[in-house]
Amino acid sequence: MGRSPCCSKEGLNRGAWTASEDKILTDYIKEHGEGSWRNLPKRAGLKRCGKSCRLRWLNYLRPDIKRGNISADEEDLIIRLHQLLGNRWSLIAGRLPGRTDNEIKNYWNTHLSKRVDDCRRKSAAGASKNSKSKQATGGNGNGTFSANVVRTKATRCSKIFINPDLCDMNREAVPPASSKINGLLPAVMSESDTEGTDPISLDFTLDFNVGEFCLSDLLSSDFCDVDELSYGNAFGSSPDQPLGLSFSDEMLKCGFESPVVGSIS
């Protein structure tokens, strides 16, 4: 039978958005809120596909969007998160306030992938002497960083059960304030965590299918030395802290899955 297209393409504008289209969309969303994308164009009087409206809003018109000038800290975080998550741009974007998945994807493809490839080639050349021992750590040899990529499942999580006891345990395990630099939030922490007053953020763990994610593997993994890319160590991490993320002993003992006991429905 086949899927019906998201909208009839006939009579619709395509390509770059005009200022007046932007204004119509912005005004409509300010008044009615996001959602119902399929019906939005008709109601707002736009000759655009609903998907196109959604994309335009999310990637360009949203008021909280930060545009251009990706800082070295952000670059560093993108690289680290990409190594951790792979091409899960929406997840990566979720750790960079004000950045969109599309922007990060573009930035990666145009700037970072080449540099990381170069870095990897350098590392590979240097490591070739020790290749036999490295092979045992899981490189896949295809020129990417997939060896340690967490296979996430972008599942929508509508119901969770949070064990309050475990939350208390993790609250005591607040990482040092040095983990937060320039407003960027390391993946496992919310801003409030650094203040040590609010319950630990769970959003990172909720994003993952944690059953497939072995933290110990991650921490012992053989990451590309991001410092080789010469923008410093954004989170002030020590060699003992791969990824620049801070994990307390308690967190390491109980594992990531501990705070979220419940299921994804």
Add this chain to the structure above:
DNA sequence: AACTAGCTCAACCGCCTGCTC
């Protein structure tokens, strides 16, 4: 000045998943 190659990034496309009926 004209042309070309390379780069950037907004936008599109098709697929996947969750929700609703």
Add this chain to the structure above:
DNA sequence: AGAGCAGGCGGTTGAGCTAGT
């Protein structure tokens, strides 16, 4: 249970811009 809908995601495209010749 399963079909259809809606939204979300990642990959790809192509127009516009810039630098080099």
